[in-house]
Amino acid sequence: MENDPSEILVAQVERLFQKGARILDRQQRTYALGKKLRRLSPEMIVEIFRITCQGARLKRPLYQDGLRILSDLRRLTPLLGLDKMSEVYTLARRKDYQDVVRMMGRFPAQRRVGEGAEDEPTEDPVLKEITLGQRKSMARTRDRDLLNRLCHDQNPAVIYNLLQNPHLTVKEVIRIASKRPTNAQVLWVVYRNLRWISYYPVKKALVNNPYSPPQMALSLTHFLLEQDLEDVAEGDLLHPRLQESALDILSERRRQEAKKTAEGEV
Numbered sequence: 001m002e003n004d005p006s007e008i009l010v011a012q013v014e015r016l017f018q019k020g021a022r023i024l025d026r027q028q029r030t031y032a033l034g035k036k037l038r039r040l041s042p043e044m045i046v047e048i049f050r051i052t053c054q055g056a057r058l059k060r061p062l063y064q065d066g067l068r069i070l071s072d073l074r075r076l077t078p079l080l081g082l083d084k085m086s087e088v089y090t091l092a093r094r095k096d097y098q099d100v101v102r103m104m105g106r107f108p109a110q111r112r113v114g115e116g117a118e119d120e121p122t123e124d125p126v127l128k129e130i131t132l133g134q135r136k137s138m139a140r141t142r143d144r145d146l147l148n149r150l151c152h153d154q155n156p157a158v159i160y161n162l163l164q165n166p167h168l169t170v171k172e173v174i175r176i177a178s179k180r181p182t183n184a185q186v187l188w189v190v191y192r193n194l195r196w197i198s199y200y201p202v203k204k205a206l207v208n209n210p211y212s213p214p215q216m217a218l219s220l221t222h223f224l225l226e227q228d229l230e231d232v233a234e235g236d237l238l239h240p241r242l243q244e245s246a247l248d249i250l251s252e253r254r255r256q257e258a259k260k261t262a263e264g265e266v
Contacts (some may be wrong), residue, residue, distance in 0.1 A: 034079025053099035072217035177205035
């Protein structure tokens with residue numbers, strides 16, 4: 001008996017992500033995945049994206065992690081090429097793969113820095129006058145007061161160093177992830193840090209920050225618990241696409257729960 005082609009494809013996707021999971025560096029993992037994907041046709045890539053979104057929706061860790069890599073379009077697009085990525089997006093729209101369309105759609109964050117005088121990030125007035133090199137060096141400090149003040153820095157390089165500091169706690173990382181207004185590049189640095197993104201409150205803070213790039217927030221909604229998904233769906237400050245995704249995930253999970261209940265009663 002021949003294997004179902006869809007099952008074969010799912011197995012291929014899982015092997016793809018399992019191999020990538022052995023690479024601890026996030027940038028290297030994205031590069032390795034991009035090298036494999038660029039050998040494939042747009043038709044195959046769009047199916048990989050679809051299967052990944054479905055698996056993440058069902059809270060399967062391998063797919064959730066895979067989706068985080070695929071949604072980092074700033075890194076993935078140069079590896080695959082803009083033409084191929086455009087073809088994948090066109091196919092997703094044609095096939096009505098809404099999760100993939102949302103993930104790949106080029107739409108801005110719900111809020112962006114610089115939209116008004118009241119929308120400028122607040123930085124420490126003293127540290128702001130210090131050179132970038134000095135602030136990057138300070139980010140390695142043990143001084144808790146200085147660590148707290150550096151959490152407001154809007155330079156991604158400073159935040160990158162800060163996240164490597166062994167004296168930093170999840171409390172400070174949540175403060176960085178939830179800061180409003182803020183530089184989207186700072187949020188990307190948090191998102192790409194394998195250590196800190198593993199904490200649920202950090203994921204939740206990024207999803208609920210209207211300054212988060214939509215691709216980032218969309219890839220993290222699959223991790224959220226039901227009550228938090230409901231909050232996102234009702235969040236007036238969040239992007240409508242993000243609200244739609246939260247509602248879709250809630251509906252899917254409730255269908256799955258109802259199905260399990262019905263099967264248990266048989």
